[in-house]
Amino acid sequence: MNQAPTAPRICLALPTNRACSAALTALHAEAAYAVREFGADVRLLVLDSSDEATRAAHARVVAELPAAPGVTVHHLDEDAQRDFLRRALTGARLPDPERLLDLMLPSAVSYGACTNRAFLLAAALGCDSMHRRDSDSTYQLHAGQPVFPVHHELPWLGRPAAEATAAGVRTGLDPARADRPVSLVGASFIGALSVDIAEIRDLDEAVYHDVVGLWASADWSEERKRDLVEESFTGAGTDPFTGDLATLTVVDPMRVDMCNVAFDHAVYERVPLPPATDTIGSDYFLLHLVHDAGLPGIQHNRHIENFHTPERRTDTGFPAYQRRFVKFLLSMRYFHHVYDRMAAEGDRLLDADRHVRPGTVTALLRESTALDRAENVWRLDRVDTAYRKLGGRYAAFAEQLATDRDRLLDEAEQDIEDYARLTEAWPALVRAARTTPLAPMDG
Template identity: 60%
Template sequence: MRSICLTLPTNRPCAATIAAVGEEAAYAVEHFDNDVHLVILDSCAPPVYAEHAEAVRRLPTSPRLTVHHLDEARQRDFLQRVTERTGNAKPELLRDLLLPDGLSYGACTDRAFLLAAALGCESVHRRDSDSRYQSAHGRPVFPVHHELRSLGKRAADAARGVDETTLATEHLDRRVAMVGSSFIGELSVDLGGILAADPEVYHDVVSLWAPAHWPAEQKRQLVDESFRGAGTRPFERDHSLLTLVDPMRVDMCNISFHGVHEQVPLPPARDTIGSDYFLLHLVRNAGLPGVLHNRHIVNFHTSERRTGPGFLAYQTRFAKFLLSMLHFHFIYDGMAESGDSLLDDRGHIRASAIAALARESAPLDRRENVQRLDALDSAYRRLGGRYTTVADQLATRRERLLDEARSDIEDFAVLTEAWGELMSAARQTPLSPPPSGRPEVHG
């Protein structure tokens, strides 16, 4: 019987989401022949952690469902034992990349990948704390339904269980590496206030994540499509498509991976939104099959990122995302050009090829990013009000932000080069005994 890892990283109060994901985990064991490890990676302060622990105690029970609720101390202890087991010359650096002093969307999911390996799970299924499930006929619509029908199967076999196939014949012998869907509701990036205030400024800001050389019309098409997910239309009936999945059609709140997450990590950039989307591009460019379904999750934004320090922090993360694209567009282009050569003779991603592209991108001329910061400064000052405060903050951090864009991609190369030995070590590393008074296992 296979084991899967359903994971929920969180740094905010989300007891209701924990309850909902627990229901999805119970659905998975009731309807499919597998064991489920629900891994909650909790970076919240002790009072909120205690609320979450109470939510965990109320989750459904099953002999085939185990819940692991890990605070950062537990995660750090696990990572210390994993990194020391690797024999890597710089275990402290690897730990800092995997559990940095600061927010990292990529690093939190990388920790889930390593924990899944330690638990013997063959796939990872990620959800987010600022989202909820749709319902149909009074019942939640769980994405895991489609994920477990196809993930890890030979594509030719998975084709029998989907509604439509557009996969080329040469890809049918490969295994389904990813199953995912998108979201409905609010924009995935919290820029709705800019769109409401000034659509032209919104266009100027969002177009900054496009390659600088794109023509104006191509940038406008990207802006029209960006961050909107599947729109607002609610779920009506199931549909699934076996294909090479377009990264613009899936979201990391509604994703699952088989195999590929054990071969290449996500970029561990700090305080940078979008740093956890890399594997979506890699799966497509390497010609790995995926399934796109329509059990979209409902996205919403919590209040802390819209006022005061939270607003400034979020807008800085967005700026760092824009600067990161100088390097990622180069890597995406390189991956697209490499195609099948990204795979070894077993059909696995050659991590060395990805690390090489990351290192090659690091010394790119940063004038493009200087222009991005200039354009972002102008746009925010046109908006005025609190956006002027954002512009002032970005101006004071200008050189640091430019330097961090390069160091972040160098960190990604370091982690990618060590990922194979980290995964091997994780498979041999048990989770630590639970701290007194905090039972780890519930099932």
């Protein structure tokens, strides 16, 4: 691939709430690679929500990173993030800023909210794109060298797809979309399932198929549900990287993972991610939006290696993680409706400048909140039956779930309402963020 004619400023972002010193060092090496190979100006952004001792260890790692011209590291704890958000919200002059602050920086775990903060900070740093990595993953090695995804992310992101085609990039893109910008570049992962539920499959494969199939829409055929189960959470399998393969296309959301993705600023500065708490998969919405709007992307094979940290299987971590999984299943009642409607809208999701229309997305989200909850009641019934079959701590979780049903149903609907509210406020918040400096305590 040829490199872009002008040096972009990029945000290479790592949100974390766990110890990840090795990931920080590896991310810095990827940032240096982006400067060395593409002349990029890299803002390495670490959003640190871990405990005080872990943050201190991370700060020591950051302080000891070797000097790398063109790489600027920003290590922000939650106090620094909150300070920035308050000032941006003040500049945006939006109603009920405290509620919006809660959606941007909730007290509970939110994969979407942490990435939204990265989006806003990327805007504040004047970045052309945001490149997301995770702390529970690592880069593959090939011939002794790390396989950095930024190799494919930087050359074409934000440029007309036709330029990539003219330079010889393999393409499966409809020529009618060649004038549209490359809006997403991504790959997947190899290794452990992206969702830590392999134990269910080991205990009872039939129960695993039943439970995983619950994230399908209730009206799907059994064959379609089976296909979904077979490919769910498996990423790119287990085969290691042997050589580069990249294709210009409208990227299938099932072929990209959020630990290995980059977005052009024209996408994330218009629509945020769902800020839902205690819900896995809440950070995947933009993959669907880019796909359904027919925006070009590059799908490559520099997959990241995924692993699971042990806290998800502790006595406290297990029920918390299972609750996130159940909330993900319930969220799909609403998201399937929105995805179907976005697919039907197609090109109408874009304005005359080929940018996504936030108002259209907001309207579809609000429309979905009127859906009947009966399908989600059915999902909870199926989960209850399945987990009781598994016995042990799964049966104990089913008991807990039985007392929490109404609250879960309410939360699933409220999450969508909150997302619509944030999406409506997002353009003004991004405009304010662009002129909001990072806090003085920024490292």
